[in-house]
Every structure is written in structure tokens, then in C-alpha cells.
Amino acid sequence: MDKETIYDIRQFNRFYTKVLGLFNNQILDTNYSLTEARVLFEISERTECFANNLVQELNIDRSYMSRILRKLESEELIEKKSSIIDSRKNFLFLTKKGEELLDKINIQSDEQIIQLFTGLTSSEINEIRTSMMVIKEKLEKNKF
Amino acid sequence: MDKETIYDIRQFNRFYTKVLGLFNNQILDTNYSLTEARVLFEISERTECFANNLVQELNIDRSYMSRILRKLESEELIEKKSSIIDSRKNFLFLTKKGEELLDKINIQSDEQIIQLFTGLTSSEINEIRTSMMVIKEKLEKNKF
């Protein structure tokens, strides 16, 4: 890899840090943090979800995850149900209230995306989309 | 924008959060945080740099920035020199020691990039690079 390529990639990384930062700091008008939102999202995406899946997927310390989950449980956004097969594990799932919150967050997140792209032509949007998929597919197959 | 497009973009954002997270957690064998590294980087990139530039570019609270700068100064990585034209402002610049640290961080960052891309062919790497530049240019011209 030549210097220019590395330079461009690092520049992109700095740039995209800023883009993502924008979203994350627009902490939506719920009282929940990005991390909590991501936890809810991951729980809803999985048919079976344990704390440890989240720890790995979101790269969060397990003690910290434990506290996050306890908080979400105390606010009745999720429920834990101990597994019969392996009683160390707890199945995690969203409550009705948790699903509603996630819906709300999803709507807001979609709107953030729309805002970011407003002003671009649909062919430009498509170019970006395609570019994103290229990056994701190639890096994913390589490392993730 | 249709639902599928928004979906793909959000998926990319989640994915790239993970990629960036990898890097950020690896500021390893210096005792400095990613934020401190970014501050040093920005100071070195600018011919004239004031605290407020950093606050805006890096999206960091100004009281927090004040403390970061004080820490960096106390460790002799940067120096402040009060502006004659506007005595509220301090010119910021790297000391020799700061430059050396930044060099070290840059080398490590380059290596992280190389690691991430090892395993891909050079045409794949080029596709990714081009894709990144498309995304950056289009979004930058639109919003940033």
C-alpha cells in the first residue's frame, strides 16, 4: 500500500468520524444514549439474544453491559428470562415499551439520514450507497 | 429516498462504527487518548491554530478542550503563545516532543490501516479507496 492510499483512507476515517459524531450527538429527543439504542436494536434483530452477544457485537465491557441491561430492565424496556438449557444465560428481549421506543428511534434515525442527503441528486445518493456497499462487503469479507 | 437505501446507509454506519472503534481502542502503546491524538494532529495541520478551531473541528466542549490543552501543555507536547492582535486567543503549536509523539502515532495509525487491508488485492484496495473518496466528496460538498 502506498502512502497516498493510506493518507486518503485516514482522511476518510477522520471525515466519517465527524459524520457519525453528528448523528450520535443528536441524541434524539429520547432520554437514551446511542449505546442504549444500539443495545435495543441488537436485541430486536436477533431471534435469541444473550448479554454476551452484545458484548461481542458492540465491543463493550461485560461489566458495563451488565449495568446497561439492568438499567434498561428497570425502565421496562427489556426483559431477562433465564435459559433452561444453560442457567448462566439470560434470554433478552424487548418489552412492548422497548419496541415502541426503538420504533421511535428508528424513525428519527431515518430522518437524520434523509437530512444528511437532502440536497443531493438521486444519482449521487445512489453512487454513495453503492460505494458504501463496496467498502462494507470488501472489508467484511476480509476481516469482520 | 427509499427505505432500502436508508437501510443500507444505516447498516454501513453501524458497520463503520465498528471499524473506527477498532482503531480507537488501539491507541495503545502511547499513554494518550484518541482525542489527544486528534488534537495534536489538528494543531500540526494548521498554520495558525487556536483552541476554538479545535472546539469546532473536533466537536468538543470548550471547557473540556481547555483542560485537554492544559494537560498537553503540562506534558510539554504543545505550547501556547498569546496573540498580540487578540489577546483572548492563544496560538497553539507543537513542541519538539509533541511532534515526535505525533510521528509515532502516525506510524502506528498507518500500520493499523495496513493491517485492516492485508488480505485484499490491490485492485480491491483501490476500489475501496475510490469509494471512500466518492462518499467524502459528495457529502462534504453537500453538508460539511
Place this chain on the structure above:
DNA sequence: CTCCTTTAGTTGACTTTGTCCACATTTGAT
């Protein structure tokens, strides 16, 4: 089965990171 290692999750104590607000000083505009 028993012993041992590994895995899942919890807790306490702590550090780091980030936020909010009030404040001093200085500048620039009217």
C-alpha cells in the same frame, strides 16, 4: 463421578471523559 477449566454474568471501586454553568476578559459593532 470428581477435578479442573472455561464461560456468563454481577458487583465494587475506580478513572476517564464529557457536560453545564458561571465567570473574566477582550473585542467589535453601534
Place this chain on the structure above:
DNA sequence: ATCAAATGTGGACAAAGTCAACTAAAGGAG
């Protein structure tokens, strides 16, 4: 001359994240 806005500082605090020790259960190997 006055007043609003900009720049940076400091106190007090809250949120986010880390580390080590611990319980308890599960999965072997012999």
C-alpha cells in the same frame, strides 16, 4: 461609551468506561 458576542478558564458534577474479584453454572478429561 455601551453592549452583545467571542474566547477561554474553573468548579461541580454526571455519564461512560475499565479492572479485578467473585459466584455460579457448564463442559470436558480421566
